Amino acid sequence: MKNETEDPSAVTVATVPSRRSTKETLEVFGKVVIGIVGLCYVLGLIVVTIHLRKFGLNSLDLPQLHYVMAGVWAMLPILLPILMSVFGIYMYQVQDRSKPAKTMTQRLINFFFVVIALLIVFYLVLKFVGSSLGMDFGWSSWVFIPILGTFAAASITAGLFLLSLPESRADFGTLSIYLGVIVFGLCLGLVYLVAFSNNTYQKIPWSTGGGRPSEVRLMIDAASKPYLEGVGIKMSDIPGQTESTRLLMTTEKELVLINPSGNAVSIPVATVKSIVYAK
Secondary structure: OOOOOOOOOOOOOOOOOOOOOOOHHHHHHHHHHHHHHHHHHHHHHHHHHHHOOOOOOOOOOHHHHHHHHHHHHHHHHHHHHHHHHHHHHHHHHHHHHHOOOOOOHHHHHHHHHHHHHHHHHHHHHHHHHHHHOOOOHHHHHHHHHHHHHHHHHHHHHHHHHHHHHHHHOOOOOHHHHHHHHHHHHHHHHHHHHHHHHHHHHHHHHHHHHEEEEEEEEEEEHHHHHHHHHHHOEEEOOOEEEEEEEEEEEEEEOOOEEEEEOOOEEEEEHHHEEEEEEOO
């Protein structure tokens, strides 16, 4: 037999995967942040447009930051249940490992205590945030509508994940089902945005990116009094001051008020000398 000799000069070089550099990590993080801000802006634009269309107004003159804040509020009712579910599963697993349950009844009891604890924490957080920002939390605004949005987000995410699998492209029937799940999620998401705009968004103060009008009193000059009274804004007994009225939104050129009849009224910014906001 012929003996094969190895070349002593041959050196085997092992390929070591290079770690992601700090610059690449920051670039990825920056793209993620930009993507989230862009998503918030698009969602906020849809929410604000639906909200203001009830008054026959467009929202293109508002600052971009207001759209972003409206989008953040639209995403919070979806993100909070998801984060709570993930945290609840983690807490249940930790509790189950520390005290292994022998029967199914014990497992259900452990799960029940975890759910109750999360609900209490969730209620206290909402109560604290609501009292600080002057929000009115109700079952429809912060329970049923968020569940609708969560199902929409879950449907879209599941459809995109299944669509990314290699085997999904092999069968046309499977591909159609996955695309149908995504379309269903998008339709459900649109229903969520409409419900959120017409309910939850109206209970969030305008000063924090919501759609609830602010209670204000306007200080005007004597020449503007007939104009304001002509559009339904009532004057108080104090000279040059209106009665308490609702300020829907402000732009660089105009203030949009809601008169006692429920109609939106636009007045020039130069008409108002100062604004007194209610606490």
